[in-house]
Structures are given as structure tokens and as C-alpha cells.
Amino acid sequence: MLRRAGRGGTDIVFPSLCLSLSIGAADVGSRRGGGGCGVGHPAKKKNPPINPSPDLLRKHTPSIYKYNPSPPQITHSLSPLTGNTSLPLAMASYTIDSVQSELKMTLYIKEVYDGPDTNGVTIISRAKMGTTWVFSWLVTDGPGPDANIVGHMQGTSVQVANTPDVYQYSLGLVFGDKRFNGSTLQISGTSQINGEWSIVGGTGELAMAKGTIKRTEIRYIGNTRISELKIHAFYTPMNSTTVSSNNTGCKFQKA
Template sequence: MAYYQLAPVLCALVQSKVYMHLYLNQVASGSNPNPNQLVIVGPSGEFGTTAVNDWNITIQPGADNPPVAKAQGLHMKSSQTKDKWYMSFNIEFQDARFAGSTLNVMGIFPENGEWNIIEGTGAFTMAHGIIKHNIIQSSCEKRVFELKIHAFYSNMTSSQASPCNRWTMRA
């Protein structure tokens, strides 16, 4: 007997798509800085420098707006020759509609581009997609990213059901 079982899906999962237009506020100093814990391996700002972050995500640009989510995770300088940082964080929603739901994100910044959505929980169970990000403000004190979130997810508590529901287990 095999140590695994395969269950082919005879019907596609019922998936939904979400699009959100939000702003990530990375504030280093000023009246409302984000908490960061810097772990320095070698000279500060050089290869291997790691920071733990807790950034506010808002529906309008600017750190003074109330957060609808938090970006909590870490980023580390991953290039010896360029200003590239690998980052991995969870977006944890705080607003009433998606409270406690998360999107797990990873990618490279500060360059404009895309980050991967590799997983989700709560309202965004089994999420996958991308976040298109643009830096719209940048100074010594703060950086504001415009986020365009595109994700597919399967709501496991949904009353929606696929028209066929036959699974076959086999070794």
C-alpha cells in the first residue's frame, strides 16, 4: 500500500476574485513611525541587514489615515551589488469586512513591480495572485507604496458548491 493517496478533482474549485487598491506606508521617523526591529549582520544597510516590520496599510496614501490592514513580516538586503531587499510579510486585515483574514506575500523591493501572493486565510483561503506595487512617495522619513492587489481564493465557508461533488481516492 502506498504512503499517499491522490484525490483528483473532477470539478474545478469554486473561486472568487478580489481586487483592492490600497497604500502601504513605510514610515521610519516623524510623528507616527512604524515599529521596526533592525538586526544588523555586518555594516548597517549592507548585504544581510535584516529588519522586522509592522507597516500600516490604508485606503488613502499617508500614515495619518486609519489602517485597514497591517503588513507584518521581515525584509533583508539580499544583493551585494544593488539596493534590493527580499521581503516576506502577512497582510492581516483589521476592517470589519475581512477582520483576521490574511494574505501571505513575498518578493523584492524597493523597485516598482510585482509581489507574489502565495497563500491566504479566513475570507481569502487558498489565495494566490499578485500585488502590483509602485512607490508614489519617497523621502528619508517615509515611503508610500500604491498597492493593486489581484487574487483568486476559495472561500471554504461559502454556501456556493460546485455542480459535481465526486472524489475518488486511490493509491
């Protein structure tokens, strides 16, 4: 409650109720001296407490109290280019993908099914279909006996037809040469001895490889077959570059 005195009387302001009352000087005097003159005012009933609504506040707002029905709006200005900001900037990261590479090469596989150098064995034998082989064929850079070994073709094949003979292959070409050492090409296909396989994936330097391999038999002498592999694939080397940026500068990192 605030009390303001003037010549004409006293103004009493209740900020919590946003109401004001004006009491004249005579009223004040009579209230102050009511007990001495013997004349009193009849007792008044107490009014219930007033809980002013927003509408009431808007209509009866004294100058010492202002009603604001809406909360203040807080805005933040972000300027990543200049660095002027009222909030800390989170670090952003960008990845620059490596360029896709193309692989074309001609290799040879050497299949040996008997003797001390055997690299393919039959594990299930059936009269017409179902015969299954497991092998780890040598892969070389030439068809002759002096060619360099660059890896192994490892996997299985199952005969799925006999007129003509058709096989389903599940293979992995594992490189052991200096360039692709430890990398692989994952191969799948259904074909005769001469046919085409699909490259369905790769690992290491040859990650995410896609392409084809065309297999052609060159010769079959005794227990040994030599076949040519024409490889054509696209792959994405796993050496992407990551760029990190914040309001202080950039940082480049090669994965």
C-alpha cells in the first residue's frame, strides 16, 4: 500500500490490486477522531479478496504499474562468417569424398586338381548336380610357369546344371602384391567354365568395388587348367579428407 498526501486529502494506492482510493480530509479527520466525539460509523462487512483478471488490470492500471501480457522475446544473432555471436558455435565437419577409381587388369588363374600342388578338391560328389568344390587357386600376372604370383582366388563352386555344365561360384580374390596387398575383390556368378562373374564388393584399397570379370580357359593339360581373367571394376579408395570448421578457423585431416 502506498500513501500520497495532498491538500484535498490522501490517496491510497494498492499496487497488488491496481486500485486507488481517494479519502477527503474530512473523512480522514472523522476516522482519526471518531473515537473522541462519540459518533462512529456503522461496521462494514469485509469484502472477499479480489483476484484481478487481466481484463481488469488492463482497464484499471495506475501509472505505477504496467501490465505486460506477453513475455519478452529473446533473439540471438549468429554470424559464422564474422564470428559475432551471442552463443558458442558448434564445430562443423565436412567430408570430401575421394574420386572413384577405375581398375583394368588381366590376370591368370592356375587350377591344379591332382598331385603335390593340388589347390582344388571335391568335397561332395553327385552324379548330375550338387558336386561341390573348395579351392585356393594361384593368381599370376602371366600364363607361363615363370609368372609372378599376385594373389589367390579362394572360394567354392557348386554344379547347378549338367546340360551344359553350369556352376555357381562364390569367390574372393585376395591380393598379395605390393600395390594391393591385403585388398580383396568379392566375386559371385553362375556360369560355365568360360563365362562372366560379377564383382559385388571389395575391401582395403579396393573398397566398394563393382564390376565384372570375364573368365576364358587358355589350356587344360593333365590335371591343370590355366584361365585368363579380364577384370574391369570401379572402386573408391578409403582415404577421404575431413574438413573441420569453427569460428576460429579450419582444420584438414586425411583419414
